[in-house]
Amino acid sequence: MAPARVRVLVADDHPLFREAVVRAVRERPEFELVAEVGDGQAALAAIAELAPDVAVLDVKMPGLSGLQVLNAVRRDGHATRVILLSAFLDGAMAFEGVAAGAAAYLSKEADRRRITDAVAAVHRGETVFDPEIQAGLAAEIRARGVTDRPVLSPREREVLSAIAEGRSAPEIGRELFLSTATVKSHLQSLYEKLGVSDRAAAVAEAMRRGLLE
Numbered sequence: 001m002a003p004a005r006v007r008v009l010v011a012d013d014h015p016l017f018r019e020a021v022v023r024a025v026r027e028r029p030e031f032e033l034v035a036e037v038g039d040g041q042a043a044l045a046a047i048a049e050l051a052p053d054v055a056v057l058d059v060k061m062p063g064l065s066g067l068q069v070l071n072a073v074r075r076d077g078h079a080t081r082v083i084l085l086s087a088f089l090d091g092a093m094a095f096e097g098v099a100a101g102a103a104a105y106l107s108k109e110a111d112r113r114r115i116t117d118a119v120a121a122v123h124r125g126e127t128v129f130d131p132e133i134q135a136g137l138a139a140e141i142r143a144r145g146v147t148d149r150p151v152l153s154p155r156e157r158e159v160l161s162a163i164a165e166g167r168s169a170p171e172i173g174r175e176l177f178l179s180t181a182t183v184k185s186h187l188q189s190l191y192e193k194l195g196v197s198d199r200a201a202a203v204a205e206a207m208r209r210g211l212l213e
Contacts, residue, residue: 005032006123009052011043011069012085013061017108021056024112031119040064044072047080054119058108059086059093060185067093067192070100081122085115091136092151092193094129104128150193152211159186164203164212 008025010033012018018036025031035046041063047055055073057066064072070082083104084097094105103122106115107130118128152160155176162172169183176183191197194205206212 005030006054006119007032007034007050007052008119009034009043009046009050009055009080010036011038011040011046011055011061011066012058013038014058017058020112021115024116025056025119028116028120031116038062040066040069044069047073047078048076051078052080053123054083054103055080056083056085056115056119059084059097065188065192067096067100070097070102074101083115083118083122083128085110086133089130089132089136090153090189091133093189094133094136096192098129105133106130107132150209150211152190152193156186156190156193157211159183160190160202160206160211163187163199164206 008031010018010021010025012021015038018038022033022036025033034050034052037043037046040061043055043057043061044064046052047069057069059066066084070084073080073082081103082101083106084102085106085108086093087108089107097105104118104127106118106128110130121128158176159172162175167175169180169187172178173180173183190202194202196202196205203212
């Protein structure tokens with residue numbers, strides 16, 4: 001009797017990238033693609049309904065981020081193992097992913113074979129991290145061994161200071177020569193690093209941790 005195939009979900013809001021990963025999954029006879037979705041809310045709903053063995057999630061998705069989906073998966077007790085994919089090698093985000101229970105954390109620059117090999121590995125109970133992410137993760141662990149302050153990028157610090165002064169996202173964008181969408185992306189990253197969900201809480205938490213005077 002043939003062993004059961006590994007049931008896989010793929011979630012990414014970039015259609016071309018998602019299709020490339022989906023195609024790679026379908027090329028592996030030991031895998032069964034159970035769903036492909038384009039946002040975090042749909043990913044979480046599909047995990048709850050279909051119970052895939054492995055979910056491949058983009059860290060940055062509309063609705064819910066990959067990290068937020070991972071936290072919900074662990075909170076709700078789903079057995080699905082999660083692989084996080086990131087376009088940016090962010091040690092702090094990798095640390096949060098590992099702490100939340102990610103089985104793998106890979107760069108989106110990884111070739112599709114690397115991603116599907118990771119699916120097989122995490123299904124066997126292994127953990128997989130790209131070498132570049134391992135370096136950032138090690139640095140983050142060392143930093144957190146000294147302080148509980150999250151490690152913010154220079155741009156995140158600028159955005160944090162601006163929201164503490166009451167500036168809106170468009171105002172911050174004009175000041176820093178960034179698009180409003182990019183400012184909102186930095187804000188979401190700040191919220192995740194500080195463990196909050198809105199501006200007021202972000203400012204309060206940043207002050208508590210000594211990130212703002």
